[in-house]
Amino acid sequence: MKAGQPPDMAAAAAEPPAGEAPHLAQRAGARRAGRRREAPRGDATRRRRRPPAPLLNVLSLAAGLAVWALVAAHGVGGLPGPAAVGRRAVDMLRDGTLEGDMLASVRRVLAGFALGTALAVLLGLLMGWYPVVRALCEPYVQFFRTIPPLALIPLAVVLMGIGETPKIFVIFLAAFLSSVVATLQGVVGVDRTLIDAARVLGARDSTVFLRVVIPAAAPFILVGMRIGLGSAWATVVAAELIAAQEGLGFRMQHAETYYDLDTIFVGLVAIGVLGLVMDRLLLLAERRLTRWQERR
Helix, strand or coil, rough: CCCCCHHHHHHHHHCCCCHHHHHHHHHHHHHHHHHHHHHHHHHHHHHHHHCCCCHHHHHHHHHHHHHHHHHCCCCHHEEEEEEEHHHHHHHHCCHHHHHHHHHHHHHHHHHHHCCCCCCCHHHHHHHHHHHHHHHHHHHHHHHHHHHCCCHHHHHHHHHHHCHHHHHHHHHHHHHHHHHHHHHHHHCCCCHHHHHHHHHHHHHHHHHHHHHHHHHHHHHHHHHHHHHHHHHHHHHHHHCCCCCCCCCCCHHHHHHHHHHHHHHHHHHHHHHHHHHHHHHHHHHHHHHCCCCCCCCC
């Protein structure tokens, strides 16, 4: 308001003419609606332009097979090509060798992985929630994490014999050491605000632990399980050196004696495919159990 200008005149100057007010409001509303319509349309356009993940997976697999065939065709290292490995896999399936070896390895991996992750999740939750348990157990966990599980194979054979027990024990140890630290970090990293809010609302420690801490730590736990699964499959080949009569690792070691590269590659591909399938199943469980987590 200018000096000396009456208040009524200042208010009249600030307001638009009576005939213009509705038009201005309509234009402003139209601009806001246009902005709201443009944002989803832009997001949808970006989603349409992004290639679907299954298509990219197929293209990646085809490119890998092409590179493999090209390298084998040039005789690099005497590597067999995809066709030769495929024919050998068909022969092993017909005589039941490949199926029996796959079942034996899967059985050992599942037993060691299930035992290892179950104990790792339990101990990791207790270590993260109770400082006393963490102080007592963490030195042992960190100590054994520096020792490769494969280095314990001779000790396992001496103490447990040459049956299935030492094989499962080595796989169990690999899965356990990979999962326990992830679980511990998940519990320790829970937002303190969530815990304090639950306690302010009257929740007891057990309720906070079950309803707040465990769900918040679930992404870390599942990632630790995926890492543990990879460690279990990486260990099974060496574990099946302990007087095994079947298994993919045993078959690969037996083929090495006769320089049977086709059989070795069949074992490698079988381990990779089985590990990939089990990892996808864990990833599906992770997405189902952590739907609240923001993803890209």
